[in-house]
Amino acid sequence: MPNNQFKKGELYSFITGKASTAIARRLQKKFNAAGLNLTIEQWSVLYHLWKEDGKSQQELCNATFRDKPSITRLVDNLEKLQLVKRVASESDRRINRIYLTRLAQKLQEQTMGLAEETLNEALDGVPVERIDVCKAVLQIVYDNLK
Amino acid sequence: MPNNQFKKGELYSFITGKASTAIARRLQKKFNAAGLNLTIEQWSVLYHLWKEDGKSQQELCNATFRDKPSITRLVDNLEKLQLVKRVASESDRRINRIYLTRLAQKLQEQTMGLAEETLNEALDGVPVERIDVCKAVLQIVYDNLK
DNA sequence: TTTATATAGTTGTTTAACTAACTATATGCC
DNA sequence: GGCATATAGTTAGTTAAACAACTATATAAA
Secondary structure (H helix, E strand, C coil), rough: CCCCCCCCCHHHHHHHHHHHHHHHHHHHHHHHCCCCCCHHHHHHHHHHHHHCCCCEEHHHHHHHHCCHHHHHHHHHHHHHHCCEEEECCCCCCCCEEECCCCHHHHHHHHHHHHHHHHHHHHHHCHHHHHHHHHHHHHHHHHHHHH | CCCCCCCCCCHHHHCCCHEEEEEEEHHHHHHHCCCCCCHHHHHHHHHHHHHCCEEEHHCCCCCCCCCCCHHHHHHHHHHCCCCCCEEEECCCCCCCEEEECHHHHHHHHHHHHHHHHHHHHHCCCCCHHHHHHHHHHHHHHHHHHC
16 A cells, blocks of 8 residues: 555545635735735736746746746736736747836735735644645645646 | 744745645546546535535535635536536525435546545655645644635 | 747636625514 | 514626637747
8 A cells, every 4th residue: 555545535625725725815815905906816926026027928837837828818917907017028039028017016025924924824833844844745746746 | 933934935835725736637637538527626516515415505615615606606517517406495495405416426436536546646755644744734724714 | 941840929718716796585683 | 573684595797727729939850
């Protein structure tokens, strides 16, 4: 019997991601309460641009684990919100590079603060070493399947 | 400093649930490959009805962590697929009880097998005790936020 | 050079999530 | 009984995800 065998009936939460759904909902509520007109999905794109501005749409696909149509439409909506600009690459005209606007740059500190706050609420009462184990397991799951 | 403090820059995967997204996608592909015309979300409703048939829509909301409009539409689509039937409760006419059809009963074994298979692929190389820690942490997160 | 193939991005369609507003029924209080 | 309130479910509108089909550009091979 492999050491990763599951007992039947224990699979549900793992598959449906109730924990991450709960985290995302809580964070969205904080955005709304702060008067931020921003979805979690839009924020997740900004998150990767804050780390490195000017990523291509394909790079955003890889970073956010979304497919190309999803990124096309997220970038559409972020452009409407004046948070990013598409800039056609000169060296390769298939590529759009996505750049943050001033407005988006200003959102980083506030939204990252709310995200940290949410995670502290989520992990209240969980010792650090167990968080580390959990993170490592989720990383392996992701690497096994991506 | 609380013992649940996060280092900045480590929050992304936890919030966006890349692991559970990867699991759900893999399972959906298995459904498609098996010729099953069924979404993971629809399957998650059936899952709870297999455990206890005749749940009300509100009970399905609680079990699946979805809101009422989501369940209304999932049940709509499951009815179109002839997998469930709405039956108005006689004792409380506000309530619909949702019953599996023969067709849906037949799907249990096959789809649960594919779900187990998916989880074994997902958790390949992860020792059981680390899986248990991870599951426990995710449960606490859910309880902290739900 | 032209032809095939791969890559980047867009568009159309279906399903689902979230919010708000709505209808219908039940319950509790006067 | 009559009224306020709570609960169960539906409908409408916006955003997002998955998939297939599409356009445009780049690369590699003949």
